[in-house]
Amino acid sequence: MPTITVIGSFVAALTIRVPRVPALGESLVGNSLDLGPGGKGSNQAIAAARLGAAVHLVACVGDDLFAPLAFDLYAREGIATDHIHRLAGAPTGVAMINVLPSGENWITVDPGANLAMTAAHVDALAGYIAQSDLVMAQLEIGDEPVAQAMNLGRAYGVRTLLNPAPARPLPASLLAQVDLLTPNATEARILLGLPPDDPTPTPALAQRLLELGVKEIVVTQGAAGALIVTPTEMLAVPSVPVQAVDVTGAGDSFNAALAVGLSEGLPLAAAVQQACRAGAYTTQTLGVIPALPTRAQLAAFR
Numbered sequence: 426m427p428t429i430t431v432i433g434s435f436v437a438a439l440t441i442r443v444p445r446v447p448a449l450g451e452s453l454v455g456n457s458l459d460l461g462p463g464g465k466g467s468n469q470a471i472a473a474a475r476l477g478a479a480v481h482l483v484a485c486v487g488d489d490l491f492a493p494l495a496f497d498l499y500a501r502e503g504i505a506t507d508h509i510h511r512l513a514g515a516p517t518g519v520a521m522i523n524v525l526p527s528g529e530n531w532i533t534v535d536p537g538a539n540l541a542m543t544a545a546h547v548d549a550l551a552g553y554i555a556q557s558d559l560v561m562a563q564l565e566i567g568d569e570p571v572a573q574a575m576n577l578g579r580a581y582g583v584r585t586l587l588n589p590a591p592a593r594p595l596p597a598s599l600l601a602q603v604d605l606l607t608p609n610a611t612e613a614r615i616l617l618g619l620p621p622d623d624p625t626p627t628p629a630l631a632q633r634l635l636e637l638g639v640k641e642i643v644v645t646q647g648a649a650g651a652l653i654v655t656p657t658e659m660l661a662v663p664s665v666p667v668q669a670v671d672v673t674g675a676g677d678s679f680n681a682a683l684a685v686g687l688s689e690g691l692p693l694a695a696a697v698q699q700a701c702r703a704g705a706y707t708t709q710t711l712g713v714i715p716a717l718p719t720r721a722q723l724a725a726f727r
Contacts, residue, residue: 426477426478426479427477427478427479427558427559427685427688427689428478428479428480428481428553428556428557428558428688429470429473429478429479429480429481429557429558429559429560429561429684429685429688430480430481430482430483430550430553430554430557430559430560430561430574431466431469431470431473431480431481431482431483431560431561431562432466432483432542432547432550432560432561432562432566432570432571432574433464433465433466433467433469433470433482433483433484433561433562433563433565433566434464434465434466434467434484434485434518434536434539434563434565434566435462435463435464435466435467435484435485435486435495435509435517435518435539436463436464436467436517436518436519436520436534436535436536436537436539436565437460437461437462437463437491437494437517437518437519437520438459438460438461438462438463438464438519438520438522438673438713439458439459439460439519439520439521439522440457440458440459440460440461440522440523440524440671440673440711440712441455441456441457441458441459441522441523441524442455442456442457442523442524442525442526442711443455443523443524443525444525444526445525445526446525446531455523457711459711459712461494461712461713461714462494462495462497462498462714463520463522463713463714464484464518464520464539464565465563465564465565465588465590465676465677466482466484466562466563466565466566467482467484467495467498468674468677468678468681468713468714468717469561469563469588469677469680469681469684470482470504470681471498471502471504471681471714471717472674472677472678472680472681472682472703472717472718473681473684473685474502474503474504475502475717475718475719475720476681476682476685476703476718476719476720476723477685477720478684478685478688480504481505481508481550481553481557482499482504482505482508482509483508483509483510483542483546483547483549483550484508484509484510484539484542485509485510485511485512485515485538485539485541485542485546485566486509486510486511486512486517486518486538487511487512487514487515487516487517487518487537487538488511488512488513488514488515489516489517491516491517491519492511492517494517495509495517496509498714508546508549508550510538510542510546512538512541515537515538515541516535516537516538517537517538518534518535518536518537518538518539518565519534519535519537520532520533520534520535521533521534522673524671524673524711527669528669528670528671528672528708529669529672530671530672530673532673534565534591536565536566539565539566540566540567542566542567542569542570543567543569543570544569544570544572544573546570547570547573547574547577548573548577551577554574554577554578554581554583555577555581555583557578557583558583558584558687558688559578559583559584559585559586559684559687559688560574560575560577560578560583560584560585560586561574561585561586561587561588561680561684562574562575562586562587562588563587563588563589563590564588564589564590564591564592564593565590565591568595568596568599571587571599572596572598572599572602575587575599575602575603576602578602578604579602584604584605584687584688585602585603585604585605586603586604586605586606586607586680586683586684586687587603587605587606587607588607588608588676588677588680589606589607589608589612589616590608590609590612590676592608592611592612592615592616593615593616594615594616594617594618595616597637597638600616600634600637600638600639601637601638601639602638603638603639603640604639604640604641605639605640605641605642605643605683605687605693606634606639606641606642606643607642607643607644607645607679607680607683608634608642608644608645609644609645609646609647609676610627610630610644610646613627613630613631613634613642613644614630616634617630617633617634627644627646627652628652628654628659630644631644631652631654631659632654635654635655635656640655640656641653641654641655641693642654642655643683643693643697643700645676645679645704646664647664647672647675648664648666648669648705649663649664650662650663650664650701651664651679651697651700651701653693653694653697655693660694662694662697662698662701663701664701664702664704664705665701665702665705665706665726665727666705667705667706667708667709668709669708669709670708670709670710670711671708671710671711671712671716672708673712673713674707674712674713674714674716674717675704675705675707675708676704677707677713677717678700678703678704678706678707678716678717678718679700679701679703679704680700681703681717682696682699682700682702682703682704682723683696683697683699683700685699686699686700699723702723702726703718703723705726706718706722706723706726
């Protein structure tokens with residue numbers, strides 16, 4: 426059983442289906458409102474556990490009515506809550522997710538208590554990180570705990586994975602501690618301080634990120650699959666064609682499956698193929714947690 430430590434976030438996710446993108450100042454009537462647990466770190470931890478990994482998770486929640494969603498979820502999924510910190514006076518993170526008929530979405534996140542995570546919270550998991558096959562983080566928390574997670578991974582010889590979402594420019598010193606970076610094309614541009622619509626070709630962006638010290642990059646491309654860029658190769662990996670219902674959790678499912686595959690010893694290309702299948706599987710169901718596949722479900726999916 427592979428062991429993965431996740432330095433992550435928890436948010437309460439409110440999802441509603443809408444007929445189209447509204448005009449400025451317009452009110453739309455939606456449907457299928459869902460309130461449930463979310464957050465990129467939490468989603469990735471759950472997805473990795475369902476795929477067979479032993480998962481250690483650190484996250485911060487507030488002391489409001491949303492916090493119990495986290496503890497109820499982890500109890501159901503068999504993830505220990507020793508390092509889920511309930512912070513007095515802080516709000517739990519919240520995400521507002523609008524889903525179009527095509528399955529595409531737009532998301533607004535208030536990180537809340539997630540931004541209170543510090544390097545000390547990560548240090549408390551140092552023993553777990555040292556015994557892990559991989560340590561991963563995302564950007565719904567601050568730079569300090571992300572950097573500490575990457576630093577400890579490197580110090581213990583553990584593979585480090587950073588999913589840079591929601592994207593922001595990061596210091597080169599942090600990127601230099603990342604073994605595997607998994608942005609989408611827009612996130613790659615933002616990481617480099619470029620406008621989201623900068624015309625620079627994605628392979629060139631990946632090369633610039635490699636020059637900053639990242640060892641390997643997998644650029645996710647939605648229905649088009651993913652692009653692997655390393656110092657020695659560039660390889661396009663196709664996705665699995667599906668009728669998308671909701672793409673909200675696809676990236677989290679992708680990253681978890683990638684982490685599990687690598688932790689089990691798969692070569693990068695094979696792990697990315699598995700990750701593309703997991704991401705595609707997840708788009709077929711509304712909501713994130715209900716859509717994350719188990720190992721058996723992913724094995725049967727073609």
